[in-house]
Amino acid sequence: MTQPKVLISDKMDPRAAAIFRERGIHVDEITGKTPDELAAIIGDYDGLAIRSSTKATPKLLEHATRLKVIGRAGIGVDNVDIPAATQRGIVVMNTPFGNSITTAEHAIALMFALARQLPEADASTQAGKWEKNRFMGVELTAKTLGLIGAGNIGSIVASRALGLRMKVIAFDPFLSPERAMELGIEKVELDALLARADFITLHTPLTDQTRGILSREALAKTKKGVRIINCARGGLIDEAALKDALDSGQVAGAALDVFETEPATASPLFGTPGFISTPHLGASTTEAQVNVAIQVAEQMSDFLLLGGVTNAINMPSLSAEEAPRLKPYMALAEKLGRLLGQVLGDQVRAVSIEVEGAAAQLNQKPITGAVLAGLMGTYSQTVNMVNAPVLAKERGLDVREVRHEREGDYHTLVRVTATTPEGKRSAAGTLFGNSAPRLVDIFGVAVEAELDGPMLYIVNNDAPGFIGKLGTTLGEAGINIATFNLGRRKAGGEAVALVAIDDPVTPHLVQQLCAIEGVREVVPLSF
Ligand SMILES: NC(=O)C1=CN([C@@H]2O[C@H](COP(=O)(O)OP(=O)(O)OC[C@H]3O[C@@H](n4cnc5c(N)ncnc54)[C@H](O)[C@@H]3O)[C@@H](O)[C@H]2O)C=CC1
Numbered sequence: 090m091t092q093p094k095v096l097i098s099d100k101m102d103p104r105a106a107a108i109f110r111e112r113g114i115h116v117d118e119i120t121g122k123t124p125d126e127l128a129a130i131i132g133d134y135d136g137l138a139i140r141s142s143t144k145a146t147p148k149l150l151e152h153a154t155r156l157k158v159i160g161r162a163g164i165g166v167d168n169v170d171i172p173a174a175t176q177r178g179i180v181v182m183n184t185p186f187g188n189s190i191t192t193a194e195h196a197i198a199l200m201f202a203l204a205r206q207l208p209e210a211d212a213s214t215q216a217g218k219w220e221k222n223r224f225m226g227v228e229l230t231a232k233t234l235g236l237i238g239a240g241n242i243g244s245i246v247a248s249r250a251l252g253l254r255m256k257v258i259a260f261d262p263f264l265s266p267e268r269a270m271e272l273g274i275e276k277v278e279l280d281a282l283l284a285r286a287d288f289i290t291l292h293t294p295l296t297d298q299t300r301g302i303l304s305r306e307a308l309a310k311t312k313k314g315v316r317i318i319n320c321a322r323g324g325l326i327d328e329a330a331l332k333d334a335l336d337s338g339q340v341a342g343a344a345l346d347v348f349e350t351e352p353a354t355a356s357p358l359f360g361t362p363g364f365i366s367t368p369h370l371g372a373s374t375t376e377a378q379v380n381v382a383i384q385v386a387e388q389m390s391d392f393l394l395l396g397g398v399t400n401a402i403n404m405p406s407l408s409a410e411e412a413p414r415l416k417p418y419m420a421l422a423e424k425l426g427r428l429l430g431q432v433l434g435d436q437v438r439a440v441s442i443e444v445e446g447a448a449a450q451l452n453q454k455p456i457t458g459a460v461l462a463g464l465m466g467t468y469s470q471t472v473n474m475v476n477a478p479v480l481a482k483e484r485g486l487d488v489r490e491v492r493h494e495r496e497g498d499y500h501t502l503v504r505v506t507a508t509t510p511e512g513k514r515s516a517a518g519t520l521f522g523n524s525a526p527r528l529v530d531i532f533g534v535a536v537e538a539e540l541d542g543p544m545l546y547i548v549n550n551d552a553p554g555f556i557g558k559l560g561t562t563l564g565e566a567g568i569n570i571a572t573f574n575l576g577r578r579k580a581g582g583e584a585v586a587l588v589a590i591d592d593p594v595t596p597h598l599v600q601q602l603c604a605i606e607g608v609r610e611v612v613p614l615s616f
């Protein structure tokens with residue numbers, strides 16, 4: 090295995106680079122590059138570790154020819170084009186918990202700052218004004234805090250606010266009543282939250298559904314004198330409408346850590362009375378940055394070195410412990426998919442993946458991904474485990490997974506059945522010694538074969554003399570037979586040969602083989 094290379098392109102705690110090095114990964118820390126400068130170097134790397142400054146756009150990813158993983162040292166992945174990464178087979182992972190406490194604390198800090206006008210009071214005092222009568226604050230106790238989004242960060246904010254004796258209400262369509270009860274908060278609709286909350290704090294990702302959730306119309310529905318905190322993402326609030334609401338007094342105060350456009354070096358909100366801002370500092374504590382740096386480096390290293398997948402946004406998880414056990418199954422699954430893809434071409438309309446015996450104890454998703462990667466890899470150069478399920482969906486391929494706990498003839502078995510307009514065709518394989526993939530059945534004929542290197546799949550009538558003629562034709566073409574595996578439905582019936590050869594065959598030689606008496610089909614294979 091060649092040494093993987095990782096680029097850290099945003100400022101990150103040095104522990105990330107140290108971990109990559111300790112694990113034998115080459116790492117470069119190159120920050121502050123323009124998109125074009127980054128595009129010029131990204132082609133050298135297997136991994137890209139980022140925070141929020143680097144934008145992994147489709148344009149950048151076009152240059153990322155060997156990139157396998159993007160690791161976000163943080164939570165929000167809106168700076169990564171997930172569909173583009175998935176199409177290119179790049180895993181995108183984040184560190185969903187490493188900075189949540191820190192960000193929740195920042196929201197609480199901003200809530201206090203708004204309640205007591207701390208930044209303005211500080212500036213005035215340091216300007217020598219001593220304006221004791223100007224800064225009349227409000228108490229938090231007994232006030233209603235409205236959470237928009239009650240996931241990891243929202244829940245932590247809720248627990249802190251309850252500790253401050255606030256009443257907490259939340260709008261989150263995915264919050265179950267049980268979870269709301271467990272958190273000690275009241276689940277409400279958005280309009281009710283807007284009407285009731287004294288403070289509103291946002292903790293959702295930026296999505297098509299949440300963009301502009303605090304729109305001009307929503308702001309008009311708020312309780313007069315509300316104070317608003319956004320430590321989630323710019324784009325959740327209509328900034329122009331917020332400015333008007335602050336000017337009119339509808340909103341008494343607003344604290345933004347995040348902006349529609351970042352870095353936010355100019356904004357109509359700047360200088361507005363009651364407005365406070367921080368430069369996307371939600372995650373900026375020593376503790377959080379150490380957490381996310383360590384986590385992202387461990388996760389990316391596990392993936393690049395062991396195939397372990399943790400906290401991926403675009404692929405099912407696969408722990409570093411599971412990965413070695415699944416690896417031979419994924420190799421087997423990929424080979425079975427590849428075999429069917431090469432024999433059946435693009436005629437496959439549906440695939441069923443059955444796991445039996447020991448295989449049924451494993452996480453089936455990676456096995457399915459490997460079958461699809463093998464199947465579609467015969468007509469797409471860029472397909473892999475990450476993008477195969479998405480590409481299969483785009484092609485309208487119906488994919489089914491079946492699990493049989495009981496053992497059959499083999500202690501472990503993976504069977505792939507492909508449906509084509511001509512009917513169903515299946516291939517099955519097992520692991521010898523729990524590690525070596527072996528085909529054991531092809532289209533209902535028992536054939537034991539290692540699927541490796543160049544091979545020939547031949548269907549012929551079972552008749553004396555065929556093997557001799559085949560050997561002679563290959564021999565005259567200078568092709569050496571490495572292994573020969575035969576099976577037949579019944580004596581004198583249809584027979585199947587899987588022949589491992591030392592060199593690939595030419596289309597002309599395939600024609601010659603097809604011309605041998607009794608030969609029904611010849612497909613050159615490569616594994
Ligand atoms: N300012 C900063 O430095 C930081 C900002 N963040 C931001 O905070 C966001 C939230 O982080 P977590 O709480 O960890 O995420 P999370 O995924 O645990 O929680 C998000 C919550 O939003 C809810 N939600 C989704 N769509 C919604 C909708 N249409 N209306 C209402 N609720 C909706 C979800 O159900 C979920 O409960 C992240 O997506 C990230 O953008 C995170 C860390 C640091």
Ligand SMILES: O=C(O)CCC(=O)C(=O)O
Nearest residue numbers: 140141163164165372373
């Ligand atoms: O890395 C940072 O400073 C920003 C963190 C953040 O926005 C996130 O984790 O979503």
